[in-house]
Amino acid sequence: MKVHEMGGIRAESDSSHAEPGSVPYVPVFAGAVKQELDALLPRYPQKAAALLPALWIVQRERGWVSDEAMTEVAQLLALTPAYVKGVVTFYTMYHQHPVGKYFIQVCTTSPCGACGAEKVVEAFLRHTRCGELGITSQDGRYTVIEVECLGACGFATPVMVNEEFIESVTPEKVPQLLSQLP
Amino acid sequence: MGYPQQSHPKETPVLSQYFGDAAARSLFVWKQRGGYAALEKALGMAPAEIVAEVKESGLRGRGGAGFPTGMKWSFMKPGDGKPHYLCVNADESEPGTFKDREIMRWTPHALIEGSAIASYAIGAETCYIYIRGEFTEPLRVMEAAVKEAYAAGIVGPNAMGTGKRIDVYVHKGAGAYICGEETALMNSLEGKRGNPRIKPPFPAVAGVFGKPTTINNVETLAAVPHVLNKGPAWYKAMSHSNPKSTGTKLFSVCGNIAKPGNYEVEMGFPFKDFLFDLCGGPLPGRRFKAIVPGGSSVPIQTVEEAEATLMDYEGFVAQGSMLGSGGVIVFDDAQCIVKHIARFARFYAHESCAQCTQCREGTAWCTRILERIERGHGTMEDLDTLLELSENMTGTTICVLSDSCAAPIVSGIQKFRAEFEAHITGKRCPLGATAAA
Ligand SMILES: Cc1cc2nc3c(=O)[nH]c(=O)nc-3n(C[C@H](O)[C@H](O)[C@H](O)COP(=O)(O)O)c2cc1C
Ligand code: SF4
Ligand code: FES
Numbered sequence: 267m268k269v270h271e272m273g274g275i276r277a278e279s280d281s282s283h284a285e286p287g288s289v290p291y292v293p294v295f296a297g298a299v300k301q302e303l304d305a306l307l308p309r310y311p312q313k314a315a316a317l318l319p320a321l322w323i324v325q326r327e328r329g330w331v332s333d334e335a336m337t338e339v340a341q342l343l344a345l346t347p348a349y350v351k352g353v354v355t356f357y358t359m360y361h362q363h364p365v366g367k368y369f370i371q372v373c374t375t376s377p378c379g380a381c382g383a384e385k386v387v388e389a390f391l392r393h394t395r396c397g398e399l400g401i402t403s404q405d406g407r408y409t410v411i412e413v414e415c416l417g418a419c420g421f422a423t424p425v426m427v428n429e430e431f432i433e434s435v436t437p438e439k440v441p442q443l444l445s446q447l448p
Numbered sequence: 449m450g451y452p453q454q455s456h457p458k459e460t461p462v463l464s465q466y467f468g469d470a471a472a473r474s475l476f477v478w479k480q481r482g483g484y485a486a487l488e489k490a491l492g493m494a495p496a497e498i499v500a501e502v503k504e505s506g507l508r509g510r511g512g513a514g515f516p517t518g519m520k521w522s523f524m525k526p527g528d529g530k531p532h533y534l535c536v537n538a539d540e541s542e543p544g545t546f547k548d549r550e551i552m553r554w555t556p557h558a559l560i561e562g563s564a565i566a567s568y569a570i571g572a573e574t575c576y577i578y579i580r581g582e583f584t585e586p587l588r589v590m591e592a593a594v595k596e597a598y599a600a601g602i603v604g605p606n607a608m609g610t611g612k613r614i615d616v617y618v619h620k621g622a623g624a625y626i627c628g629e630e631t632a633l634m635n636s637l638e639g640k641r642g643n644p645r646i647k648p649p650f651p652a653v654a655g656v657f658g659k660p661t662t663i664n665n666v667e668t669l670a671a672v673p674h675v676l677n678k679g680p681a682w683y684k685a686m687s688h689s690n691p692k693s694t695g696t697k698l699f700s701v702c703g704n705i706a707k708p709g710n711y712e713v714e715m716g717f718p719f720k721d722f723l724f725d726l727c728g729g730p731l732p733g734r735r736f737k738a739i740v741p742g743g744s745s746v747p748i749q750t751v752e753e754a755e756a757t758l759m760d761y762e763g764f765v766a767q768g769s770m771l772g773s774g775g776v777i778v779f780d781d782a783q784c785i786v787k788h789i790a791r792f793a794r795f796y797a798h799e800s801c802a803q804c805t806q807c808r809e810g811t812a813w814c815t816r817i818l819e820r821i822e823r824g825h826g827t828m829e830d831l832d833t834l835l836e837l838s839e840n841m842t843g844t845t846i847c848v849l850s851d852s853c854a855a856p857i858v859s860g861i862q863k864f865r866a867e868f869e870a871h872i873t874g875k876r877c878p879l880g881a882t883a884a885a
Contacts, residue, residue, distance in 0.1 A: 309617045311531070311657050317639030318622055322581075343639070356641040356801075359581045359623035371582075375543045375795055376744065376788040377702045377777045414625065414795050415543040415744075416582050419702035419775070420709050421452075429584045 291334040294327050295320075295342060303342065313343045317353055321360055330361035358413070366402040366409035368447055370394070371426040372435075375415040381422035382436070387412055389437035390425075393444055408444075451550055453709040456726045460686065462696045463670050464712040467554045473589055475596040478557040484602055486673035490565045491610045495526060498569040502672065504680035506687070506694035511537055511628075511665030512743065512773045514761045517672075523652035524570040524660055532572040533656050535637065535663040536563050538579040538586070539621055539628035542743035543795060544775025547698040548666035550710050552579070552586035555670070556593035562669030564603055564614050565676065570662045573613040578633050580621045590618050625799040629847045630663045631655075632801065643801050644847035667698055688716025693760030697774055701727050704734060704780035719757035723778070734780040738864065742772020744792050745852030747859035748785075768859065784879045785867050789860045790818035796853035807850035810841040814857060821868060824876040831861055831868055 295303055303323060306316050320343065324335045336350040354360045361369075370390055374383045387410070391397055394408035402409045418424040421433035427447065435443065451467035466472035472481070490498050503518025524532055536559070540548040551559060559577070567575045577594075579587050594616050597603045607614040619637055621627050627636045631645035634656040655661020675683050675695075687694045693715040699722070702708045706728030713722060723729065723736070730736050739754040740746060747769045749757070757767040764771045779788060797811035814837055817830050838854035845851070861868055870878045 309615075312638065314639035315637060315657075318620065318636065321622070322620060345639075353639065353641055357581075357622035357624050374791075376791045377544050379791055380703045380777075380779055380783050380788065413582075414798060415541055417540045417546050417549050417580065419544050419546055419777070420700055421546075422702065422708075426582060426584070431582075431584050 291338075293338055294324050294335055295338065299323060299327060314345060317343055317345070317350065318357075321350075321354060325360060330364050364402075366396075367407050368409075368427055370408060370410045371413040371416070372410065373414070373416040373418075373422075373424050374412045375419075377415070377419040378422045378424070383423040385437045386423045386425070386435055386440065389440040390444075393440050451554070451710055453707050453711070456711070458717075458721065458726060459712050460696050460714050461712050462674055463551060463555070463558070463667065463698055464710060467550050467710065469554065472555055473557075473593065475557060475593070475600060475602075478555075482677070483557050484561055484608075486676040487561050487564050487602070488608055489676055490568060491608055491612060495569045495571060498565065498676070501680050502569070502675055505675045505683040506680075506692065507668065507671055507675060507683065508693070508761065509665055510667035510671075510697065510774065512542070512745070514771065517664065517668055520652070520662060520664070521566065521570050523650070524572075524662055526571050528660065531574070531657075531659050532570055533659055533661040534563060534567045534570060534572045534575040535630070535633060535651075535656060535661055536575060536577040536666060536669060537628060537630065537633060537663055538577055538583070538590075538666045539625075539633060540583070540666070540773075541580055541625040541628050542745060542773045542775055543792070544700060544702055544740060544743045544777040545773040546700045546702070547710050547774060549583060549586055551666050551670050551698075552583070552590050556590050557597070558670045558673065559590070559666055560593055560597050560603065560616060562672040563616060564607065565672050566662065566664060566669055567614050567616075568607075568612065572662070574615045574617070576617050576619050576637055576656070578619045578621060578627070578637060580627075581623050587618065587620055594618055624801075625795075626801045626847075626849060629849065632847070633663065634661065641801075643803050644849075646846055671695060686714040687760070688714055689758040690716065690760050690762040693762060697759070697771075699759070699774045699776050701776045701778070703776075703778040704731055704736075704783065705729070705778045706731060713759060715760040716763060717759045719759050719763075720755040722759060723754065723776075730778075730780050734782060736778060737781045737783060738779045738785055740769075740775075740777040740779075740856065742770045743775035744777065744795065745848075745855055746770040746772040747855050748789075748863060749859075750863050768863075782879070784822070784877050785860060785864045786818065786822045786871050787877070789856050790815065790822050792856050793818050793853055796849060800849060800853075804845040804850060806841050807845045807853070810837050810850060811853045813837055814841075814853060818857070821871050822877060824871060824874070826868075826872045828869070828872055830872070831865075835861060 337347045340347045340350045390410045396403045416424045425432045425435045471477045499521045507517045508514045603616045624642045626632045627642040629644045632642040636642040651661040684694045736751045739749045753767040793815040797815045802808040838858045841850040841854045
């Protein structure tokens with residue numbers, strides 16, 4: 267099994283991955299961010315339904331979803347931390363560890379595979395110097411993973427770089443694509 | 449218009465008319481083009497009249513199962529004193545399928561209008577559009593369009609000034625194919641793990657938040673305003689083969705083909721003309737080898753079967769497959785069928801929610817055996833084992849993800865057995881991709 271399939275991304279090089287408790291936890295939901303969550307609650311007849319949106323806010327603010335953040339979200343939505351962790355681990359898009367500044371997802375499901383997606387993955391691993399899937403590059407810039415169908419199979423190979431969705435990526439386009447990232 | 453391709457004269461662009469035209473995203477332009485006329489009309493009708501028109505049109509669910517839409521709506525009992533909900537299934541994750549994405553990217557108001565009409569027809573004051581998390585652009589476009597629709601009073605507490613409440617909310621998924629299954633989607637919306645539920649109870653009795661719920665696919669709902677504007681007879685007339693299949697259907701085409709993209713044709717269109725005229729046929733110097741016509745969950749077709757198919761719900765079944773989601777995946781003679789079926793199995797193993805033993809274990813075993821065969825380490829008994837496993841995985845689980853994993857395996861072994869055997873006897877992939885160590 268590959269590292270990224272074991273429930274997370276290993277990121278030894280990331281210094282923000284501190285030991286729990288060694289730095290005081292700063293809550294995510296304060297001020298405007300708390301108001302943002304509060305504004306979502308009336309959309310649903312049950313508070314727990316705001317869990318996925320709340321976790322998305324955590325990831326946007328912190329880049330990943332830590333155990334402390336899960337506990338904070340649990341308290342806000344009257345859930346247990348174990349319940350929240352159960353939900354976080356079910357979905358593939360929440361990072362349970364810090365990832366590179368650019369999180370690169372390449373579709374390798376059969377339709378894209380038939381159009382050369384494996385070569386695109388190889389090109390990313392080489393040009394980012396990540397070397398291996400799920401391992402963040404030494405400089406902390408990149409993490410590359412393979413993902414299942416991104417729902418853009420006619421534009422092989424689709425790649426996501428953070429929130430940006432890029433269509434029709436070929437191995438030849440990879441160096442330029444990377445050099446355009448700030 | 450089959451974005452990114454130019455419209456082909458044999459297409460019938462109803463849903464896809466404005467694909468590729470960013471102006472259609474704005475409410476102002478959309479209204480100039482007749483947008484929200486159907487909603488206005490609908491809000492002046494009785495809900496039962498709308499349901500009757502949709503029934504009469506013959507519209508069937510475009511999410512995969514093809515269930516008659518009007519009948520589904522009629523299961524929602526008016527005046528039961530409970531809140532009703534509409535869920536819009538925009539989780540589109542079935543390999544080969546990318547049509548809902550284009551509907552949302554280019555014509556967000558078509559989906560909002562269809563959803564608002566459906567909400568009113570089923571007595572729902574709240575509609576959740578559940579969009580897969582990876583669809584960052586459709587999410588942005590839909591959010592902006594919903595905001596515009598609220599600002600213009602089209603939806604909200606006083607929809608189009610009629611005093612009726614129709615709230616529309618976009619809800620972002622977080623990466624899980626299984627959340628496209630209707631009850632898994634409802635669990636996910638409730639903030640739970642996306643495990644499918646045992647049925648009954650069916651969603652119309654106890655759906656999201658335990659309340660009566662209708663769930664429809666994006667394409668199904670986008671067709672509804674057209675049915676109301678032009679009438680059920682017009683819709684029903686778009687049917688070339690079987691009267692049970694009506695209207696237009698968007699097909700997403702991908703894999704080894706000259707012009708991948710979305711194409712919209714009337715039900716019953718000849719698949720041969722579709723593949724060769726509209727989609728440009730195989731890549732230069734290549735021949736088609738196998739076609740998966742309805743997303744990765746349907747049986748594989750041989751080229752002969754595909755060429756004899758009329759593209760509707762019954763037509764695909766008559767030629768050994770299913771219409772499914774309309775995601776056409778084409779493999780040519782340079783591709784190893786065993787490799788791709790193994791990769792499909794890996795997809796299902798990865799996406800299984802793991803509640804059912806047959807699915808959790810079956811998808812994993814099938815993947816291991818198929819990958820072993822592909823590497824040249826398989827035995828003839830492995831083929832029997834795969835067929836036996838597939839049988840145990842079919843019709844035995846909470847949802848049909850397990851059956852979906854089995855479909856390409858069984859049809860693949862039936863229709864391309866020689867290719868499996870060549871891997872086993874030759875101890876390597878005959879296409880030379882992976883020689884056995
Ligand atoms: C494993 C699985 C995945 C599914 N994924 C989707 C999907 O992504 N989008 C969709 O509309 N329907 C999907 N469906 C079908 C839905 O369960 C449901 O039938 C559909 O949304 C109903 O809408 P319709 O009647 O308008 O087709 C899936 C079903 C299964 C079993
Ligand atoms: S069949 Fe598979 S995906 Fe469906 S409920 Fe069972 S384990 Fe989950
Ligand atoms: S298979 Fe790659 S986007 Fe669908």
